[in-house]
Each structure stands twice: as structure tokens, then as C-alpha cells.
Amino acid sequence: MKHISTKFTDWQKPNKIDRALYDNVMTPNYAPMSLMPTHGEGSRLWDTDGNVYLDFAAGIAVSVLGHAHPQLRQALAAQADKLWHVSNLLVNEPAIELAQRLCDLTFADRVFFANSGAEANEAALKLARRYAVDHFGTDKHGIIAFNNSFHGRTFFTVCVGGQRKYSDGFGPKPGGIKHLPFNDIGALEKSIDHSTCAVILEPTQGEGGIMPVTDEFISAARELCTRHDALLILDEIQTGVGRSGFLYMYEKFGITPDILTTGKGLAGGFPIGAMLTTERIAKSLAVGVHGSTFGGNPMACAVANKVLEIVATRQMLDTVRAKSALLKRGLESINQRSPIFKEIRGEGLLIGCELCEPYLDRARDILNACTGHGLLVLVAGPNVLRLAPALTISEDEIARGLELLEAAIAEVVIPKK
Numbered sequence: 001m002k003h004i005s006t007k008f009t010d011w012q013k014p015n016k017i018d019r020a021l022y023d024n025v026m027t028p029n030y031a032p033m034s035l036m037p038t039h040g041e042g043s044r045l046w047d048t049d050g051n052v053y054l055d056f057a058a059g060i061a062v063s064v065l066g067h068a069h070p071q072l073r074q075a076l077a078a079q080a081d082k083l084w085h086v087s088n089l090l091v092n093e094p095a096i097e098l099a100q101r102l103c104d105l106t107f108a109d110r111v112f113f114a115n116s117g118a119e120a121n122e123a124a125l126k127l128a129r130r131y132a133v134d135h136f137g138t139d140k141h142g143i144i145a146f147n148n149s150f151h152g153r154t155f156f157t158v159c160v161g162g163q164r165k166y167s168d169g170f171g172p173k174p175g176g177i178k179h180l181p182f183n184d185i186g187a188l189e190k191s192i193d194h195s196t197c198a199v200i201l202e203p204t205q206g207e208g209g210i211m212p213v214t215d216e217f218i219s220a221a222r223e224l225c226t227r228h229d230a231l232l233i234l235d236e237i238q239t240g241v242g243r244s245g246f247l248y249m250y251e252k253f254g255i256t257p258d259i260l261t262t263g264k265g266l267a268g269g270f271p272i273g274a275m276l277t278t279e280r281i282a283k284s285l286a287v288g289v290h291g292s293t294f295g296g297n298p299m300a301c302a303v304a305n306k307v308l309e310i311v312a313t314r315q316m317l318d319t320v321r322a323k324s325a326l327l328k329r330g331l332e333s334i335n336q337r338s339p340i341f342k343e344i345r346g347e348g349l350l351i352g353c354e355l356c357e358p359y360l361d362r363a364r365d366i367l368n369a370c371t372g373h374g375l376l377v378l379v380a381g382p383n384v385l386r387l388a389p390a391l392t393i394s395e396d397e398i399a400r401g402l403e404l405l406e407a408a409i410a411e412v413v414i415p416k417k
């Protein structure tokens with residue numbers, strides 16, 4: 001047992017802050033790579049050993065404008081000189097501006113701010129339940145979600161998410177949650193009824209392997225929700241903020257959700273989450289129903305305003321689609337030279353490469369080989385290599401990244417005779 005230190009007055013900074021110390025002081029729930037980045041610029045990252053990496057991971061689809069973007073640094077510094085935090089006992093200019101911007105750019109008329117994606121989803125799910133209670137009574141509390149979906153790590157969101165390995169082992173789960181096969185209209189038709197208060201889905205399942213929703217399925221989900229007075233919640237935490245080539249991916253399908261959640265790239269790497277909804281539904285989030293100490297923080301909102309100013313332009317979204325096509329063409333031609341992928345899929349700069357037969361379960365090996373070649377990538381499950389570079393990545397960097405990837409793949413594939 002450790003005793004309360006009486007030595008706090010002479011606490012000294014460890015002379016080596018490194019990965020070994022990390023393992024001594026952090027809870028062991030992550031298994032980070034051994035390298036430790038110290039600074040970044042655009043799509044490049046440097047580590048403590050002076051190595052440089054090309055970043056196709058962007059902090060898990062977060063750093064939409066790359067690292068240390070001059071305009072984001074400026075927006076953050078300017079806000080840091082003025083006001084950091086006031087709580088929701090007071091209002092602040094950056095948050096009001098951001099809410100107005102999000103309403104102007106989307107279907108929404110009301111915004112709730114949080115600090116992460118999970119919290120945005122937590123708010124969305126609580127709102128859907130409360131809205132149903134307000135309008136239809138307590139029996140209408142069913143939530144329909146999909147196998148392999150991911151909605152965050154709070155206990156409610158992890159139980160709504162469709163990967164049991166993340167929700168098992170924490171005691172009794174909240175009830176009223178059903179999981180169905182994704183993109184299966186028949187299963188949804190059979191399951192949804194008057195007791196359903198919400199259907200929640202990702203327009204492309206991110207953590208679940210970059211699985212795009214079909215046009216038919218999302219349209220059917222919209223129609224069935226309307227018919228059964230259930231709210232359609234779109235989790236755009238990974239697909240949003242330009243990553244799909246649309247500001248929010250629902251635009252692609254010509255439908256509108258009742259609630260949309262956004263996070264990850266919204267403040268380009270500063271923690272933020274937001275839940276967007278309509279005026280009518282928002283009414284159920286009456287005074288005192290929900291809240292957050294930091295939600296709507298002026299620093300986060302000031303940066304998010306700048307991110308949206310830059311990302312929400314025709315030109316930026318067009319370049320995302322052009323870069324997506326370039327990256328996919330490069331991946332296809334790697335695959336022609338050494339067949340390793342069964343499918344290359346995804347929208348915009350959120351691309352999944354699913355491995356084929358002899359390479360099943362080896363996505364992590366490819367990731368490690370990429371790191372060795374100076375390329376940071378992601379996986380989405382054991383079989384899918386996931387690429388989510390900054391939207392600002394250059395065509396040269398895409399070409400270089402493809403070269404590094406091909407070199408890494410060559411290490412993993414069995415050489416042809």
C-alpha cells in the first residue's frame with residue numbers, strides 16, 4: 001500500500017518522460033505504439049527520436065486540417081488570450097456563433113454541445129427517450145441499433161453499440177436496446193414498432209470496418225422511423241465535418257435525420273462533441289434535463305468555428321472527393337500488383353481496405369509494417385486497413401503514402417515465385 005506522500009513539496013519532474021514511464025503511470029486499457037510524437041505539421045509528425053512519419057491516421061479521423069494548422073493555431077491563441085471557460089451558467093460568443101453556423105449548414109435548428117462523441121450520443125439517446133416519454137408515454141423506449149456499430153464508450157453508448165466485447169463485463173446493462181444486422185431492411189421492418197423511440201446508425205460504420213450504409217437501407221430507416229414515430233439518429237462522429245466529401249454524409253442520401261451527432265474532427269483535434277436536432281424535438285431537453293460543465297467551452301468552439309469556415313466550402317469538399325479518387329486508384333493498382341485486398345471501399349477520405357483470404361486477421365501486421373516505413377495508418381477490426389488522412393493532405397503526400405504502403409505490404413505478403 002502506498003502512503004500519502006509528504007514529499008509533494010519537493011516533487012521533481014522525471015528526467016525521462018518516455019514510453020516506459022507511460023506503462024508505469026497509466027491504466028493499461030490502451031496498447032499504444034512505441035513511438036512518441038512531439039510535434040506535427042500538416043500531414044507529418046515527428047517523434048522523440050527525430051523520425052518523421054506521414055500521417056494517414058490523423059488521430060483517428062480527427063485532425064481534419066492536419067497538425068498545427070496556422071489558422072487553427074491563431075484561432076485558439078486569440079481565444080486563449082480572452083476567455084477559457086465560463087460553464088453553462090453563462091453564455092459565450094464562440095459557442096453561440098458555432099451553434100448558428102451548424103444550424104445554417106445543416107437540417108438542424110438547435111444544438112447541444114458536449115466534449116466528445118460518446119457524450120454527444122449520450123445526449124442524443126437521452127433526448128430520444130425523453131421525447132418519447134413527453135409525447136407518447138413511458139412504454140415507448142425501444143432503441144434499435146446495428147451489429148458492429150460503434151457509438152462511444154460511456155455505459156449507455158457502449159451498450160447501444162453493436163460490439164458486445166465492449167459492453168460485457170460491467171454488470172447489468174440498460175434495457176430496451178435491440179441489435180439488428182446492418183443494411184437489412186426486412187429485419188428492421190420486422191423489429192420496429194410503436195414501442196421504438198429511436199433508430200441509431202452510422203452512415204458508414206467506422207470502427208465496424210468502414211461499412212457504408214446502402215441508399216435503400218437509410219431511406220427505409222427514415223421512412224419506418226417516420227411511420228412509427230421513432231427518431232432517426234445519425235451518428236456522424238466519424239463521417240462528418242467533410243470527411244465523406246459532404247459536410248455531413250446524410251446529404252448524399254437526400255434524407256434528413258431527427259438528431260445528428262458530430263465530434264472527432266469538428267474542432268480539428270480540440271475536444272468537442274455536438275448534438276444537432278430540430279426545434280420541436282429539442283423542446284424535450286428542457287431546463288435541467290441534461291447538461292455538461294465544459295460543453296460549449298469557448299476554446300473548443302472558437303477552433304470549431306474556424307474549422308467549419310475552412311471545411312464547409314464547395315472547393316474543400318470537391319478536393320476531398322478528388323483526393324479520395326486518387327487514393328483509391330492508387331490502392332487498386334497496388335492490389336493489382338500484389339492482390340491482398342478483397343475490397344477497397346468508403347467515401348471521401350475514410351477508406352477501408354478489406355483483406356482477402358491468405359491475409360485474414362493481418363491488418364495489424366500491415367499497420368506495424370507501415371509504421372516501420374514511416375507511414376501511420378489505422379485498422380478497423382482485424383481484417384480492414386483504414387485510411388483517414390487530413391482533408392488537407394497533398395497529392396504528393398498521397399503518392400508518397402501509397403509508395404510506403406506498398407513497401408510495407410511487400411513485407412507482409414508471401415513473395416511470388
Ligand SMILES: *Cc1c(COP(=O)(O)O)cnc(C)c1O
Pocket residue numbers: 115116117118119121150151152153202206207235236237238263264
Ligand atoms: C469515435 C466515435 C465515437 C466516440 O467518440 P469519442 O469522442 O471517442 O467519445 C462515437 N461514434 C462514432 C461513429 C465514432 O467514430
